[in-house]
Amino acid sequence: MEVKNTVTAEDVHHVEHHADEHHHESFWTKYIFSQDHKMIAKQYLTLAIVMAFIGMFMSIIFRLQLGFPDTKFGFFETLLGKWGKGGKLDPGFYLALVTIHGTIMVFFVLTAGLSGTFSNLLIPFQVGARDMASGFLNMLSFWFFFLSSVVMVWSVFIETGPAAGGWTVYPPLSALPQAMPGSGLGMSLWLLSMAFFIVQALMGGINYIVTVLNLRTKGMAMSRLPLTIWAFLITAILGLLTFPVLLAAVLLLIFDRSFGTSFYLSDIFIGGAPLPQTGGSPILYEHLFWFLGHPEVYIVLLPALGLTSEIISTMSRKPIFGYKAMVGSLCAIAFLSCIVWGHHMFVTGMNPFLGTVFTITTLMVAIPSAVKVFNYIATLWRANIQFSPAMCFAVGLVSLFISGGLTGIILGDSALDINVHDTYFVVAHFHVVMGAVAVFGMLAGVYHWFPRMFGRMMNKTLGYVHFWFTIVSVYGVFFPMHFVGLAGIPRRYYANSAYEGFDYFLSVNHLITIFAIIGGAAQFIFLFNFIYSIFKGKKATQNPWNSTTIEWTSPVGPGIHGNWAGPTPTVYRWPYDYSKPGAEKDFIPQTVPFSETKSSNLPGEE
Amino acid sequence: MTILILIAVILGIMVLVKLMNIVQLSTQVSGYEETEDDQIKENNYAGIGLMLFMIIGLSLTVLMIVSYRPHLLPVAASEHGVGLDKLLNINWIVIGFVFFITQITLFYFAHKYRHTKGKVAYFYPMNHKLEIVWTAIPTIVLSILIVTGLQEWHKILMTEKKDAVNVQVYGYQFAWITRYSGKDNTLGKSNYKLITDENPLGLETSDPAMKDDVYTTGNEMHIPVGQEIKFQFNARDVIHSAYFPHFRAQMNLVPGMNTFFTFKPTITTEEMRKITKNDKFDYVLLCNKVCGVAHYTMKMTVVVDTPEDFKKWLRKQKKAREISSTPTVAENTTVNKEVTATL
Ligand code: HEM
Ligand SMILES: [Cu+2]
Ligand SMILES: [Cu+2]
Numbered sequence: 011m012e013v014k015n016t017v018t019a020e021d022v023h024h025v026e027h028h029a030d031e032h033h034h035e036s037f038w039t040k041y042i043f044s045q046d047h048k049m050i051a052k053q054y055l056t057l058a059i060v061m062a063f064i065g066m067f068m069s070i071i072f073r074l075q076l077g078f079p080d081t082k083f084g085f086f087e088t089l090l091g092k093w094g095k096g097g098k099l100d101p102g103f104y105l106a107l108v109t110i111h112g113t114i115m116v117f118f119v120l121t122a123g124l125s126g127t128f129s130n131l132l133i134p135f136q137v138g139a140r141d142m143a144s145g146f147l148n149m150l151s152f153w154f155f156f157l158s159s160v161v162m163v164w165s166v167f168i169e170t171g172p173a174a175g176g177w178t179v180y181p182p183l184s185a186l187p188q189a190m191p192g193s194g195l196g197m198s199l200w201l202l203s204m205a206f207f208i209v210q211a212l213m214g215g216i217n218y219i220v221t222v223l224n225l226r227t228k229g230m231a232m233s234r235l236p237l238t239i240w241a242f243l244i245t246a247i248l249g250l251l252t253f254p255v256l257l258a259a260v261l262l263l264i265f266d267r268s269f270g271t272s273f274y275l276s277d278i279f280i281g282g283a284p285l286p287q288t289g290g291s292p293i294l295y296e297h298l299f300w301f302l303g304h305p306e307v308y309i310v311l312l313p314a315l316g317l318t319s320e321i322i323s324t325m326s327r328k329p330i331f332g333y334k335a336m337v338g339s340l341c342a343i344a345f346l347s348c349i350v351w352g353h354h355m356f357v358t359g360m361n362p363f364l365g366t367v368f369t370i371t372t373l374m375v376a377i378p379s380a381v382k383v384f385n386y387i388a389t390l391w392r393a394n395i396q397f398s399p400a401m402c403f404a405v406g407l408v409s410l411f412i413s414g415g416l417t418g419i420i421l422g423d424s425a426l427d428i429n430v431h432d433t434y435f436v437v438a439h440f441h442v443v444m445g446a447v448a449v450f451g452m453l454a455g456v457y458h459w460f461p462r463m464f465g466r467m468m469n470k471t472l473g474y475v476h477f478w479f480t481i482v483s484v485y486g487v488f489f490p491m492h493f494v495g496l497a498g499i500p501r502r503y504y505a506n507s508a509y510e511g512f513d514y515f516l517s518v519n520h521l522i523t524i525f526a527i528i529g530g531a532a533q534f535i536f537l538f539n540f541i542y543s544i545f546k547g548k549k550a551t552q553n554p555w556n557s558t559t560i561e562w563t564s565p566v567g568p569g570i571h572g573n574w575a576g577p578t579p580t581v582y583r584w585p586y587d588y589s590k591p592g593a594e595k596d597f598i599p600q601t602v603p604f605s606e607t608k609s610s611n612l613p614g615e616e
Numbered sequence: 617m618t619i620l621i622l623i624a625v626i627l628g629i630m631v632l633v634k635l636m637n638i639v640q641l642s643t644q645v646s647g648y649e650e651t652e653d654d655q656i657k658e659n660n661y662a663g664i665g666l667m668l669f670m671i672i673g674l675s676l677t678v679l680m681i682v683s684y685r686p687h688l689l690p691v692a693a694s695e696h697g698v699g700l701d702k703l704l705n706i707n708w709i710v711i712g713f714v715f716f717i718t719q720i721t722l723f724y725f726a727h728k729y730r731h732t733k734g735k736v737a738y739f740y741p742m743n744h745k746l747e748i749v750w751t752a753i754p755t756i757v758l759s760i761l762i763v764t765g766l767q768e769w770h771k772i773l774m775t776e777k778k779d780a781v782n783v784q785v786y787g788y789q790f791a792w793i794t795r796y797s798g799k800d801n802t803l804g805k806s807n808y809k810l811i812t813d814e815n816p817l818g819l820e821t822s823d824p825a826m827k828d829d830v831y832t833t834g835n836e837m838h839i840p841v842g843q844e845i846k847f848q849f850n851a852r853d854v855i856h857s858a859y860f861p862h863f864r865a866q867m868n869l870v871p872g873m874n875t876f877f878t879f880k881p882t883i884t885t886e887e888m889r890k891i892t893k894n895d896k897f898d899y900v901l902l903c904n905k906v907c908g909v910a911h912y913t914m915k916m917t918v919v920v921d922t923p924e925d926f927k928k929w930l931r932k933q934k935k936a937r938e939i940s941s942t943p944t945v946a947e948n949t950t951v952n953k954e955v956t957a958t959l
Contacts, residue, residue, distance in 0.1 A: 358870065429865075
């Protein structure tokens with residue numbers, strides 16, 4: 011077994027150095043331009059929560075339109091001004107809200123919010139490093155995220171409105187200001203914001219990878235990494251491979267928009283005149299976009315699954331079933347996710363033979379995903395579950411992952427996709443499997459590691475109330491939506507008045523909107539609990555969940571610079587020695603050597 | 617309305633204050649250490665709650681399937697659509713089976729194995745045999761689904777259909793035009809630089825193949841029942857998508873490219889009105905790729921006629937040869953480029 015000692019004299023120096031520095035830390039270096047991974051994690055989390063509320067608020071507004079198309083909402087006019095004249099949502103602004111909602115949720119909340127928060131918090135803590143490999147780059151990555159968020163939110167308030175061509179911003183629609191108002195300045199800001207976002211993703215990703223590979227504490231072999239770290243590592247690699255391709259797509263689109271090139275444009279007649287561009291192909295953009303776009307789904311999913319693995323094992327008081335298979339399936343999912351992007355393009359006119367290939371690779375992803383689900387269920391079998399809000403969210407996540415994963419079998423089948431492509435069936439599918447799963451992972455993570463972040467506990471009762479409202483409304487919103495899609499109702503429609511056969515589903519849309527409002531309101535319980543507990547929550551104990559991993563050996567409270575006062579802990583075993591027969595307690599921390607646990611050692615563990 | 621909002625805000629604030637009280641009550645005793653009994657009580661609430669959630673949830677699932685099914689799309693009105701629906705149903709059976717089994721097991725275990733007095737967990741880190749079995753089973757099932765799916769795909773999109781009639785579906789913000797190729801079954805050439813109000817498709821009057829072409833000027837297209845129709849799709853401005861839900865057909869319209877979809881309608885509009893017991897029933901062509909502000913209004917009524925009725929209708933459509941002659945296109949422009957099936 012490879013055992014690596016990475017604690018060097020330099021690290022020790024690092025601690026002393028930090029100890030000196032501690033005294034002249036100002037408000038600015040401590041809270042704003044912090045280079046400490048713990049603070050940066052909290053900054054990411056805070057900004058992600060703010061963005062999540064903005065995105066959710068937008069979804070409630072357009073859900074009101076979909077659920078109650080004939081009602082006038084007086085406050086629309088107050089709130090949205092010219093976009094809400096007479097209490098009716100403007101159809102162009104409807105599309106703009108959908109677009110910005112999707113962008114914010116996928117990128118700002120679930121990519122930056124999940125990886126940014128939990129990779130930053132847990133990588134140094136769980137591998138036993140004093141901080142990220144480069145604190146400076148880490149700080150920079152947060153500020154690029156901040157800049158990118160500011161630009162994105164700002165774009166909502168400009169005269170012509172924000173980007174409105176859907177979060178995928180397909181050209182020529184997004185390339186031509188003549189095509190819709192949102193393709194003017196709003197689209198330029200969207201592209202600028204995304205360019206900043208990609209920069210932050212790359213800087214963060216490099217840091218995560220280097221830290222996991224090089225800064226593991228003594229004894230922390232790769233085979234002893236908690237599954238959280240494996241998930242973060244693979245996510246970061248995936249992001250590093252695919253985000254640059256999105257940057258290329260974005261840059262070429264900027265060229266087409268501003269410099270008269272024709273990468274994506276050809277044979278277009280718009281606004282009463284033909285355009286000079288020929289020879290470009292919108293399909294090229296789709297390929298480049300989805301080369302990131304699909305792995306992106308896994309960039310938000312894998313960290314959520316990693317957090318869940320850790321929480322399920324800890325709260326079940328049982329080792330995660332099939333550690334190696336879990337790591338293997340993470341790798342397999344990540345690899346396969348890079349070669350399935352064409353399933354978004356079955357009916358774009360792409361060569362049907364390619365459709366065949368993408369169907370095969372896509373449905374293959376279901377195999378490692380199924381293995382993960384079975385392993386979670388096997389972990390629960392004959393367990394000794396100690397429930398907490400985090401554990402409830404983790405179980406809810408597995409349920410949602412099953413529900414959403416199974417409908418993917420239909421969408422991944424090129425023949426079946428013909429009739430459900432771009433309908434509400436797709437919207438239902440991806441909200442369940444990507445949106446809800448990742449949100450559940452994130453919430454579970456916050457409840458579970460809150461004591462590690464703030465040294466206090468979140469209120470459990472409010473946690474459970476929040477959980478029940480959330481899971482009921484998530485299913486209440488997205489389950490009926492599958493039927494809306496199977497009835498043939500297209501997505502990105504301001505109203506379903508085009509076809510009288512859709513009228514029946516108006517009542518279903520009422521129901522969905524009501525659940526969306528309930529679910530949205532319930533998030534304020536979480537917000538309240540979160541803020542209240544930071545200041546007034548019950549003080550946390552050293553290891554509140556009786557966990558084996560080493561983040562719980564660092565001093566309680568918001569933590570100290572360098573994470574451990576003395577040398578970083580030495581690790582002797584894997585992180586899942588829960589309820590080992592013969593052991594004194596139902597968990598053996600990673601820091602306990604085998605020589606001290608003679609009674610519980612298995613053959614070969616000396 | 618404003619009053620309603622005001623009431624909602626006030627209620628919201630009241631709820632938050634109430635919550636604050638609850639929280640304070642529970643943290644007042646913050647020196648209080650949680651005992652095992654507290655945890656057991658908590659486990660009971662959560663475990664039983666999850667179990668109830670599963671039972672109610674699955675019952676509602678069945679209820680929704682039963683009550684929504686009659687309102688989904690009627691029987692497929694195209695030849696390939698029937699096979700596609702069959703394939704879909706096979707998939708639903710497999711998916712439904714796995715869905716029920718896994719959800720039940722998941723919630724049941726979460727309930728059954730919650731900590732109660734004296735319970736200990738069973739240390740069970742792996743079992744290779746089990747893992748091989750549950751990797752192999754999904755692999756086999758998925759292989760079957762892949763093969764049956766791809767057979768349909770091959771039939772629908774990768775098989776050249778003989779005796780198909782060429783029809784063009786042309787989309788622009790926010791309407792459709794359908795062009796019929798006439799006796800020669802060849803669509804005349806077009807060029808986007810020739811588009812005018814009089815010549816909305818940009819047809820080249822010098823091309824003899826366009827002489828017998830006709831196209832629609834209204835919001836309705838007709839197709840003959842029992843005839844393979846090879847649709848060629850073209851867009852003028854941005855990407856649109858031609859979605860024929862009742863025929864289980866869809867293909868994007870991409871500027872600068874020709875895309876195709878062939879299907880054979882099997883049920884006339886009249887017959888379908890009888891099947892659905894709805895004498896206002898009409899087939900529809902919808903735009904299904906966001907294409908601008910009025911995307912949601914971009915639709916066309918599709919009428920499936922008997923061949924005789926279709927011929928009658930066709931005679932009333934706009935004739936391409938009535939377009940006053942267009943200037944020839946400069947050499948350097950590409951004319952009706954065949955860039956289909958680019959990767
Ligand atoms: C309060 C909860 C939410 C509700 C009620 C909601 C509802 C909706 C609805 C109705 C649409 C419009 C679909 C369409 O017309 O195409 C939409 C779009 C979208 N939502 Fe959500 N959503 C919620 C949360 C989320 C979350 C957590 C994510 C994160 C993945 C997300 C990601 C998206 C994306 C990517 C789109 C597509 C935008 C586009 O079509 O360009 N949503 N959402
Ligand atoms: Cu995908
Ligand atoms: Cu359109």
